[in-house]
Amino acid sequence: MTALITLTGVNKYYADYHALRDxxxxxxxxxxxxxxxxxGCGKTTLLRxxxxxxxxxxxxxxxxxxxxxxxPANLRPTNMVFQSYAIFPHLTVAENVAFxxxxxxxxxxxxxxxxxxxxxxxxxxxxxxxxxAHALSGGQRQxxxxxxxxxxxxxxxxxxxxxxALDKKMREQMQVxxxxxxxxxxxxxILVTHDQExxxxxxxxxxxxxxxxxxxxxxPETLYRRPNSRRVAxxxxxxxxxxxxxxxxxxxxxxxxQGLGRLKISAEQAPEEVSVGPAVAGIRPETLGILFxxxxxxxxLVDGVVDEVVYYGDMTYYDVxxxxxxxxLNIAMKNLIGRPVLDVGAxxxxxxxxxxxxxxx
Amino acid sequence: MSLRIYAIAYLIFLxxxxxxxxxxxxxxxxxxxxxxxxxxxxWFTELASNKSLHAxxxxxxxxxxxxxxxxxxxxxCAARAGAMHRFRFKxxxxxxxxxPLVLPxxxxxxxxxxxxxxxxxxxLSNWTIIAAHVLICTPFCIAIxxxxxxxxxxxxxxxxxxxxESRFSAFRLVTLPLVMPGIISSMLIAFxxxxxxxxxxxxxxxxxxxxxxxxxxxxxxPASLPVVMALGTILVALSIVLLTIAELLRRRGLARxxxxxxxxxx
Numbered sequence: 001m002t003a004l005i006t007l008t009g010v011n012k013y014y015a016d017y018h019a020l021r022d023x024x025x026x027x028x029x030x031x032x033x034x035x036x037x038x039x040g041c042g043k044t045t046l047l048r049x050x051x052x053x054x055x056x057x058x059x060x061x062x063x064x065x066x067x068x069x070x071x072p073a074n075l076r077p078t079n080m081v082f083q084s085y086a087i088f089p090h091l092t093v094a095e096n097v098a099f100x101x102x103x104x105x106x107x108x109x110x111x112x113x114x115x116x117x118x119x120x121x122x123x124x125x126x127x128x129x130x131x132x133a134h135a136l137s138g139g140q141r142q143x144x145x146x147x148x149x150x151x152x153x154x155x156x157x158x159x160x161x162x163x164x165a166l167d168k169k170m171r172e173q174m175q176v177x178x179x180x181x182x183x184x185x186x187x188x189x190i191l192v193t194h195d196q197e198x199x200x201x202x203x204x205x206x207x208x209x210x211x212x213x214x215x216x217x218x219x220p221e222t223l224y225r226r227p228n229s230r231r232v233a234x235x236x237x238x239x240x241x242x243x244x245x246x247x248x249x250x251x252x253x254x255x256x257x258q259g260l261g262r263l264k265i266s267a268e269q270a271p272e273e274v275s276v277g278p279a280v281a282g283i284r285p286e287t288l289g290i291l292f293x294x295x296x297x298x299x300x301l302v303d304g305v306v307d308e309v310v311y312y313g314d315m316t317y318y319d320v321x322x323x324x325x326x327x328x329l330n331i332a333m334k335n336l337i338g339r340p341v342l343d344v345g346a347x348x349x350x351x352x353x354x355x356x357x358x359x360x361x
Numbered sequence: 362m363s364l365r366i367y368a369i370a371y372l373i374f375l376x377x378x379x380x381x382x383x384x385x386x387x388x389x390x391x392x393x394x395x396x397x398x399x400x401x402x403x404w405f406t407e408l409a410s411n412k413s414l415h416a417x418x419x420x421x422x423x424x425x426x427x428x429x430x431x432x433x434x435x436x437x438c439a440a441r442a443g444a445m446h447r448f449r450f451k452x453x454x455x456x457x458x459x460x461p462l463v464l465p466x467x468x469x470x471x472x473x474x475x476x477x478x479x480x481x482x483x484x485l486s487n488w489t490i491i492a493a494h495v496l497i498c499t500p501f502c503i504a505i506x507x508x509x510x511x512x513x514x515x516x517x518x519x520x521x522x523x524x525x526e527s528r529f530s531a532f533r534l535v536t537l538p539l540v541m542p543g544i545i546s547s548m549l550i551a552f553x554x555x556x557x558x559x560x561x562x563x564x565x566x567x568x569x570x571x572x573x574x575x576x577x578x579x580x581x582x583p584a585s586l587p588v589v590m591a592l593g594t595i596l597v598a599l600s601i602v603l604l605t606i607a608e609l610l611r612r613r614g615l616a617r618x619x620x621x622x623x624x625x626x627x
Contacts, residue, residue, distance in 0.1 A: 053519055074522045074531075086520035090538045099534075100524035148524065 001028040004155060004188050005050060010059035012045055012212075019045045021212040023059070027156075027190065032182050034191045034199040037209035038235065043192045044160055046209070050190065051158050052076045064155055079149035080158040083165070085141040087133045087148075093120070094129030096144055100152040119147040122181065139170045146178075150185060157182075159191045163198060175201050196236045200224060208232050224284075228271050229361040233282045240288070240329050244281040244359065249274055255359065257281045259302065259325035263354045270359035280360045285332040287356030290318060291349040292339050299351045304329065306346045316341050320350055379597060386590040393586055404591035411588065417575035418592075421556055424487055424571060428494035429551035435495070436502025436547055441536070443503075444510035445518070455503075462500040469493060470564035477565070485567035493561045498551035505550060509543025542610060549607050553600070 005027040012020035019042050027033045035043035048054040049061060052073030061068045063077060079100070088096050097116045101107060107115070120126055123143040128136075136144065142162060149157055162178075163171045179202055182189045193199050199206045200220040207217045216223060216232045227233035230241065248254040252264045253274060267274075291297055307328040308319035316335055319328035329350060333339070342348060389399035408414065442448075443455055461469065473493050477483050513536065521531035537544075559573040566574055576592070579585045 051523060053522075072522075073519070074525050074527060078523075080520070080523045082516040082520055084514050084516050086514055086516035088517065088520075088535055099521065103525045148520075152524065 001031075003027070004029040004031075004064060005190075006060075006062040007046075007050075008060045008062075010046075010049065010061060011057050012042075012049065012054065013057045019212050020049070020056075023214060025207065025214065025217070027188060029155075029188055030186050032179070032189045032191070032202055032204045034193060034203040034206045035209060036193055036196060036199040036206050036236075037215075039194055041209040042212040043194075043209050045212075047080075047158050047160055047190060047192045050156070051078050051080050077155040078158055079152055079154040079156075080160065081142070081145045081149050081162045083161045085145040085162075085165075087136070087141050087144055089132075089134040091133055092129065093125065093131045093133055093136070093144055096133050097129075097147045097151055099148060115151055116147075119151040122150065122184070123147045124177070138166055139174065142166065142174060146181070150181075150187070153185075154187060156188045156190060159189060161192055161194070163193070164195070171198070178202060200236070208235060210235075226268065226358055227282065227360065230280055230282070233358070233360055238285050238330055238332075239282045240285065240327070241360075242281045242283065242325060244279045246270075246274060246276050246279050246359070249276060253359070255279070255281070257357065259322045259329075260300075260352060260354075263357075265354055265357055265359070269355075269357060271361050273361075274359060282358045282360050283329075283352070283356055285317065285330040287353065288329060288331040289351035290320070290331055290333055290342070291351055294338070297351050299353050301349045301351060304348055304350045306342050306344055306348055309342060309344055311341055318342065318348075320348060322350060382590055382593045382597060385587060386594040388587065391584045391587060393590070404587045407588050408591045408595075414572075414575060414588075414592070417570050417572045420487055420566075420569055421572035424490050424494060424562075425552045425555040427491050428498055428555040429548045431491070432495045432498035432502045432551045433506075433544055433547045435499050436506045437540070437544065439499075439503045440506035440510040441532075443507060444513065445515045458503060459500045461497050462504075464497075466497065466558070466560045469497060470561040473561070474564045485565055487567070487569075489565045489567070490562050490571065493565055494551075494555040494558060497558070497561070498554050501550050501554060502547040505547045506540065506543050509540040513539055545607050545610055549603065 003026045005025075007023050007025040010020055010023040010025075011018070021042075023046060035046055037043045045054055049056050050063070050068075052068065052071065052075075056069075068076060088099065091099070094113075094116050097119050098112055101112050101115065104112075116129060117126065120128060123146050125140065125143050125147065128140070128144075133141075133144065142165075145162070159178075163174050166174060175198060178189070178191075191199070191202060200223070203220055205217065205219050206223050208215045208223065210231055216228045218226075223232070224236060227236060227239070233239040233241075242257050242259060244255050244257045246253060246255050247262070249267075252266055253270050254262070254264055256262045270279075289297070289299075291301060302322055304320035304322040306318055307321045310317040314335060316333050318331045318333065320331055321328045331350065335341070384397070385393050386404055387400055387402065388397045389401040389403070390397075439455075439458055443451070448454075470493070473489070473496075477485065477489050483489070517535050517539070518528075518531045521535045522528060526534060557573055558571075559577065562571040563574050563577070570578065572592075576589050579589055
């Protein structure tokens with residue numbers, strides 16, 4: 001793995017608004033990298049500074065070992081798929097895809113035509129070349145935008161919320177296709193998204209951004225299982241937050257968690273700078289369980305009362321009130337054969353395990 | 362029902378005088394009155410031989426063409442800036458540019474006359490009229506072009522730049538073709554405004570008058586009125602042809618860009 005893009009101390013100010021705060025980031029060759037965060041967190045600004053559409057107020061952007069400070073967007077080894085796709089409506093599909101080849105004067109016409117057809121085939125639009133671009137559906141526009149960007153074989157493909165305009169089914173299909181495409185061409189993809197599921201499904205690594213800074217940078221599994229802060233934990237998936245108090249930090253961490261009592265967790269379940277004192281513990285809904293009649297468990301149990309039931313078909317989400325816990329615990333249960341859907345007010349027992357606990361900043 | 366009658370009456374009131382133009386242009390009498398006395402093409406023949414009228418028409422066409430092109434170029438710059446960029450005092454600046462729209466032309470004419478003759482100490486010529494016409498046409502051009510640019514996705518130019526084009530060629534290859542219908546409309550409107558503008562041209566024309574100023578001069582001689590009618594007929598026919606062409610171009614542009622048709626002139 002070699003570093004392809006390096007951002008060092010990147011800051012961006014708009015008048016008195018601090019859009020990017022001291023971003024330090026390395027993105028590797030061939031990586032599928034995602035910038036994830038709520039709207040206004042600076043993820044699109046960061047992408048645009050890499051593309052060259054925004055200058056940095058401070059700091060260095062390097063691509064392939066070259067400082068990009070004086071390199072305008074049209075000369076950078078990056079290509080972008082825009083959120084609106086920005087398909088040129090006055091051109092045909094083939095003319096759109098061939099647009100970036102205008103500057104390649106060493107290629108003759110038949111070569112260009114062949115490259116266009118190959119690019120269209122790659123995105124599943126073989127034979128669409130002569131269609132008018134404005135007559136395409138949303139999913140097809142997306143594919144044209146991809147073909148148009150990839151035909152130039154950039155070092156980096158930048159994707160600005162490329163799937164947000166598609167419906168759910170189309171989005172899931174395109175996610176899979178994008179992953180396949182990225183493996184096929186081996187180009188570094190940088191995806192901007194506010195959809196945590198999308199980021200988890202597609203990325204090798206994810207940077208979660210809040211208010212212009214990177215909150216956590218990790219692979220999807222680490223990000224989901226070991227979020228380093230409360231805001232990362234609540235942005236990605238669901239998380240129950242419990243007040244806790246760290247009693248001692250030795251090799252393991254001795255902690256009291258409200259409702260669950262005193263327990264020991266391993267050091268990797270807590271942030272590095274953990275210290276004795278009040279803290280917040282997080283536990284995912286699917287790592288908790290309800291002990292149904294006739295089922296047994298060797299895990300720990302705590303009594304509770306069902307407060308709310310949300311039925312999803314394959315899953316049921318319960319809110320269960322547990323003595324000593326301020327907020328009801330959110331618990332996700334698979335609707336396996338023989339499992340009833342409990343009613344509000346039902347007395348129940350909650351299964352939990354300290355291994356799924358994380359301490360948060 | 363009564364509303365329909367009103368609408369029809371309104372249209373008749375609006376267009377009947379224009380219908381009178383060709384009728385009297387071909388009428389064999391110097392007095393503009395019914396009954397008609399006979400068919401003639403004499404007035405058109407006279408029109409063809411009137412050298413000073415030709416000079417006036419040529420002046421007007423030249424002024425209108427230069428004003429239309431100049432004010433449309435300025436309009437494109439302003440509308441593009443307004444649609445794609447954020448800058449300080451944007452609302453104020455845009456408002457200031459649009460101000461000539463509501464300024465009485467007589468005021469513009471007199472003040473420009475003072476500026477050109479007294480302060481700048483320049484002679485009056487077609488160019489002074491062009492300067493003034495650009496001033497009054499530009500707000501109209503901006504208003505028309507704003508619509509064209511506002512519909513444009515700002516990412517479009519960025520996409521072209523991202524694909525290797527410079528800022529200017531991105532504009533030329535992507536933005537320009539997409540706003541072309543707006544540009545044609547803008548030039549047409551500016552051309553028409555300039556062509557029939559009288560007050561400013563009257564104040565600022567030098568030795569050779571523009572067409573409206575010349576026609577106004579002709580009115581002192583009732584005998585030449587039918588010639589004016591003949592000229593008017595040609596102008597109306599020309600306008601209809603021009604507008605039709607512009608509208609056809611506009612519709613074709615919209616169809617090519619796949620945008621929903623939202624009005625237009627015809």
